[in-house]
Amino acid sequence: MSTMFEFANQWVFWILPLPILIYWFFPPVHRRAEALMVPFIHQAAEATGDKLRIGAWISKRNLFQWILLLLTWISFIVAFARPQLVGKPEMKVKTARSFVIAADISFSMASKDWVVDGNRYTRWEGVKQVLGNFIETRDGDRLALIFFGTNAYVQTPLTTDLEVVNWFLEETDVGMAGQMTSVGKAIGMSMKLFEQDTIENKVMLLLTDGQDGGKGMSPIDAAYLAKADSVKIYTLGIGDPQAPNSDLDEATLKEISKITGGKYFRAIDQKQLQKASEELETLEPMEFEEEDYKPITHLFFYPLVVAIVLSLVLISIRVILSQFKKE
DSSP: OOEEEEESOGGGGGGTTHHHHHHHHSOOOEEEOOOOOOTTHHHHHHHHTOOOOOSEEEOOOOHHHHHHHHHHHHHHHHHHTOEEEEEOOOOEEOOOOEEEEEEEOSGGGGOOOEEETTEEEOHHHHHHHHHHHHHHTOBTBEEEEEEESSSEEEEEEEESOHHHHHHHHHHOOTTTTOSSOOHHHHHHHHHHHHHTOOOSOEEEEEEESSOOOSOSSOHHHHHHHHHHTTEEEEEEEESOTTSTTOOOOHHHHHHHHHHHTOOEEEESSHHHHHHHHHHHHHHSOOOEEOOSOOOEEEOTHHHHHHHHHHHHHHHHHHHHHHHHHHO
């Protein structure tokens, strides 16, 4: 990835000539020295061979010290300007929506009436495979899993960790939530998850092969509550409603999706389920947005270290010179 060198605080360079301005417009510092004043000072000086000096002097530095001071100042300025290597903006997936998957795991989902490549599978085995693939494509969404039978249970709360969601999906089996079907309870449990969420775009996928058991909140009432909370529900009916012993309530599922602005899908077999999943992908596509994020490598500590080292060298030179003057 190509990078570009730049200074984060370029305005700092405007104060670079500040020491020169101070040198020009402010008088030099005068230092006073201790002196012994006696009437015979001139005779004493001639006797000792010393030269008389005034009681104050201007501190002066040699050329080498001035160069060190200049380099130290420049290094500090460069450090404060924050040099850095900036890469190109990266494409990142922003959390676009909260997506709750509510799946029916009542005993009827154990029906082994799905044939794939000549092999028979239970409805739940087919659903798990398709849902697993669907979950893997939702990178950027916050997903939650709710499984329902007689009662509804939160298997995973809203999270962006899709591997965890997929793992819990694989570990779930038919009958863990009871033998009946409580569609209203599943929608109600989803509403509790959405209440704690701040993301406005809320979507629910409801999968079932039966009809509501009639206990608790009715599915239609729950759908109106979802609509009030701006939750869109896509319903997916599993199995053939014309088959013997099928209690799939397509009318209720269609009404739920109609109330909330979603859509109803029917999946008689795994191929239709996969087709429904692909269509859902087009209805609720992932949103890739380029955030104002750039990979940055900070370099300010290099000139800062140089400035500190030069300052220590300058102090050391002054200490050594002062020791020579005392001697």
